[in-house]
Amino acid sequence: MIGALIARDIRRGSTGATWLPAGFFLLVVALLPFAVGPDRQLLNRIGSGVLWIAALTAALLPVERLIEPDRADGVLDQLSLHGIADESVGFAKMIAHWLTFGPLMLVSAACGAALLSMDERTLIATEIALAIGTPGLAALAVTIAAVTSGLPRASSLAALLLLPLAVPLLIFGAANAWTLEAAVSLFLTAGAPFVTGAAIRAART
Amino acid sequence: MSILLRFDGVTLRRGGRLVFEGMTLELRPGDALQVRGPNGSGKSSLLRLGAGLLRAERGKVERGHAALADDHVALDSELPLGRALGFWAADTNAAMDALGLAHLVDVPVRWLSSGQSKRATLARVAASGAPLWLLDEPMNALDADGAQRLTALIDRHRSNGGAVLAASHQPLAGEWRILELGA
Numbered sequence: 001m002i003g004a005l006i007a008r009d010i011r012r013g014s015t016g017a018t019w020l021p022a023g024f025f026l027l028v029v030a031l032l033p034f035a036v037g038p039d040r041q042l043l044n045r046i047g048s049g050v051l052w053i054a055a056l057t058a059a060l061l062p063v064e065r066l067i068e069p070d071r072a073d074g075v076l077d078q079l080s081l082h083g084i085a086d087e088s089v090g091f092a093k094m095i096a097h098w099l100t101f102g103p104l105m106l107v108s109a110a111c112g113a114a115l116l117s118m119d120e121r122t123l124i125a126t127e128i129a130l131a132i133g134t135p136g137l138a139a140l141a142v143t144i145a146a147v148t149s150g151l152p153r154a155s156s157l158a159a160l161l162l163l164p165l166a167v168p169l170l171i172f173g174a175a176n177a178w179t180l181e182a183a184v185s186l187f188l189t190a191g192a193p194f195v196t197g198a199a200i201r202a203a204r205t
Numbered sequence: 206m207s208i209l210l211r212f213d214g215v216t217l218r219r220g221g222r223l224v225f226e227g228m229t230l231e232l233r234p235g236d237a238l239q240v241r242g243p244n245g246s247g248k249s250s251l252l253r254l255g256a257g258l259l260r261a262e263r264g265k266v267e268r269g270h271a272a273l274a275d276d277h278v279a280l281d282s283e284l285p286l287g288r289a290l291g292f293w294a295a296d297t298n299a300a301m302d303a304l305g306l307a308h309l310v311d312v313p314v315r316w317l318s319s320g321q322s323k324r325a326t327l328a329r330v331a332a333s334g335a336p337l338w339l340l341d342e343p344m345n346a347l348d349a350d351g352a353q354r355l356t357a358l359i360d361r362h363r364s365n366g367g368a369v370l371a372a373s374h375q376p377l378a379g380e381w382r383i384l385e386l387g388a
Contacts, residue, residue, distance in 0.1 A: 008292060012281065074277025077258055078293065078329075081273055204258055205219070 001084055002092050009096030017065065018100055021058035022108045028054040029112035040117055047118040048126040051109050052174045055130060056166050058105065059137045063158045066097060066145035067200070076200055090142060090196025094189065098138035105134050129173040129181060136169050136185030139192035146199035208233055208267065209337040209368045210255055215264035217250055224250050225386060228264070232337065234366040237359065239377055242386030248372035249275065251386070252339045255370060272335035274326045274343060282315035286325060289314050294332035303358050304328045305350065319346045324354075331358055338362060340371040352378070 032050050036042060070076050079089050109130055113123040144162045148154040169188075172181035209232045216226040224247035232238060240248045253259045254266055256273045280289035287310035290297040301307050304324040309317065317325060323346045330338050338359075344352055356378040359369050371377060 004292065008281070012283075015283075072277075073282075074275065074279040077256070077273065077275075077277065078279045080258060081256055081271060081335075082293070083270075 001079075001082060002088055005079070005084075005089065005092040006096045006099075009093055010099055013062070013065075013096060013100035017062075018104065021061045021101065022104050024061055025054045025058040025105065025108040026112055026115070028057055029115050032116065043116045044118050044122065047113065047116040048122055048129075049174050050116065051112050051126050051130070052170055054112060055105050055109070055134070055137070056163060056170060058108075059101070059141050059166070060155075060159050060162060062097065062101060063141050063145045063148075063162065064155045066093060066142050067196075068145065068149040068154065071149045071200070071203060077204070085197065086200040087193045087197035089200065090146065090193040093196070094139050094142045094192050097142055098135050101138050101141075102131070102134035106130055125176050129176055129178065132178055132182050132185055133169045133173040136188035137166060139185075139189040140165055143188075143192045143195045143199070146196040146203075149199070150203045207269070209236075209269050210271070210370065211265075211267045212254070213265040213267070215254065215261045215266060217247065217254060217259065218262045219247075219250060219259075226263075230384065232368040232370060234336065234368060235363050236368040237363060237379065237381045238368075238370050238384055239381040240370065240372040240384045240386060241374060243374075246386040248374075248386060249341050252341050252370065252372055255337075255339050269337060270335045271337040271339055272330040272333035273339045273341070274330045275341040276345075278314065278322050278326050280314045280325060280329065282313070284314060285311045286314055286317065287311065290325065290329055290332060293329050294334065297328065297332045300328040300332035303331060303361075304354050320348055320351060323347055324351055327355060327358070331362070336367045338367065338369045338371075340369060340373075342373055343371055344373055344375050344377065 029050055033043060076089065080086060106127055109127060110123065140162055144158045147161065148158045151157060168184045169181060172184060212228050212230045215228040217224040230238065240251055242248055250259060252273065254261060255268060256271055257268060281292065286306065287297065301310065304327055306324055306328055309321060314325065327343065343355055347355060360379060362369065
């Protein structure tokens with residue numbers, strides 16, 4: 001059933017809305033030369049940081065469709081009746097979300113690097129950092145989606161909650177401190193199913 | 206004989222308000238119990254307790270495998286009905302036939318009328334294979350044909366050793382034990 005749930009979430013996540021974070025990511029990156037001027041050296045120096053900011057903001061877009069529709073439609077209740085722990089639901093949603101979000105961010109980053117005329121070495125380092133960091137970011141998105149589901153103005157609240165919590169990923173990722181970044185990412189992915197499960201239970205009335 | 210659902214001195218409080226206390230009930234195979242009461246008397250809450258979706262403040266709820274039909278369809282709206290039901294149960298054909306949904310198998314769930322959605326919700330319960338059915342206002346939005354099909358389905362379920370706990374303010378066809386909840 002967990003496998004079926006992951007497959008279902010990937011299917012639901014692979015509609016037209018999947019491309020929104022990618023479009024948003026590239027738009028944020030494309031705005032930068034307008035803001036700081038088309039200085040090649042400057043863009044190359046700050047490029048990796050910009051890709052990270054773009055990835056963090058793009059991670060906010062899918063939050064509202066991760067948990068809330070399933071809560072409102074009773075799917076989470078039915079999964080519980082089928083004997084699936086809320087934590088397992090959180091785990092499945094995290095896996096499915098990363099699969100539709102992580103690779104997309106890696107491809108978007110490569111396109112974004114071209115827009116900023118970043119050199120190859122910086123791009124590869126940024127790609128590795130994003131590959132390590134996006135699972136943590138996906139875990140955080142699912143957690144925040146569960147914590148805010150059912151609340152009014154949930155998406156604004158989600159942004160306020162998610163971005164500060166993503167700061168450690170940003171610091172270590174942008175500094176290419178991969179071991180520390182991996183530790184943060186692991187911490188987030190390991191904790192997410194439990195927090196998500198508890199939040200789903202708490203939202204049940 | 207095994208017990209499918211047992212409430213033992215259950216007290217439920219929601220949002221600080223006491224819904225009911227000291228509730229004791231038991232459902233065995235073949236049983237059908239209708240919960241009646243005015244709006245807000247806790248009929249749906251009682252069903253959600255039985256489904257394990259709410260926690261009792263005091264007392265004990267024991268239950269086996271149950272299926273719940275409330276006003277949430279819980280079917281993916283973009284999928285054809287047959288595939289959407291297929292997510293929850295391997296064999297859905299018999300349940301769809303029993304509720305007269307066979308001709309809608311390829312119709313996306315979001316196109317269903319409210320009566321058809323209700324039938325689909327009931328088909329999800331019927332296909333689940335759970336011995337205990339928890340039905341919240343099962344007759345709502347059903348036409349005469351739908352009501353008849355549901356009654357037949359419940360009778361068959363009971364004679365196969367299942368039990369039904371239904372919350373409804375309308376009279377239900379067939380033999381039901383009645384539980385009245387106060388306001």
